[in-house]
Amino acid sequence: MMFNHENASHPDDTLGGRISLAREAAGLSEGEAAERLGVLSSSWNAWECDRDVPRANRLAMMAGVLGVTPSWLLTGHGSGPAQPETNATPADLQRALHQASEDMAALNRRMRELAAQLGPQGSSART
Numbered sequence: 001m002m003f004n005h006e007n008a009s010h011p012d013d014t015l016g017g018r019i020s021l022a023r024e025a026a027g028l029s030e031g032e033a034a035e036r037l038g039v040l041s042s043s044w045n046a047w048e049c050d051r052d053v054p055r056a057n058r059l060a061m062m063a064g065v066l067g068v069t070p071s072w073l074l075t076g077h078g079s080g081p082a083q084p085e086t087n088a089t090p091a092d093l094q095r096a097l098h099q100a101s102e103d104m105a106a107l108n109r110r111m112r113e114l115a116a117q118l119g120p121q122g123s124s125a126r127t
Contacts, residue, residue: 013076014050015047015050015053015073015074016047016048016049016050016051017048017050018068018072018073018076018080019047019048019062019066019073020048021080021081022066022067022068022072022073022080022081023048023066025066025067025081026065026066026067026081028065028066030044030045030048031044033065033066036065037058037061037062037065039058056108056111056115059073059074060104060107060108063100063104066081067081068080068081069099069100069103069104069107070103070104070107071103071106071107074107078103079096079099079100079103
C-alpha cells in the first residue's frame with residue numbers, strides 16, 4: 001500500500017519536508033540521493049531545508065529516485081513513500097506505474113502553463 005498524505009497527520013507539510021521524508025523512506029543519505037539525481041549535495045540540502053526549490057525537470061526526476069509522484073512532492077496529495085508491500089500483484093504495480101505516469105504528465109502540463117504565464121522571466125526564475 002502507498003502512504004497517502006491525506007490520511008496521515010505528518011508534520012512535513014513543506015516541499016523540503018516531503019523531500020526529506022521520501023529520501024529517508026527510500027533509505028538514502030542526502031549524498032546518495034544527490035548522486036543518484038546528479039546534483040551537488042549542497043543543492044539537495046538546500047531543497048530539503050526549503051532554502052531553494054528544484055527545477056521542474058529535476059523535481060520529476062527526484063520523484064522517480066524517491067519512489068513518489070511529483071504531485072505528492074509538491075502538494076502532499078497523491079502517492080507518497082511506499083510502505084512495505086507484501087501482497088502487491090504485478091497488476092497492482094502496473095496500475096501504480098500507470099497512475100504515476102499520468103500524474104507526471106499532468107504535472108508537466110501544469111508547469112508548462114505556469115511558465116507560459118510567467119513569460120520570459122519564467123525561465124530565469126527556475127533553478
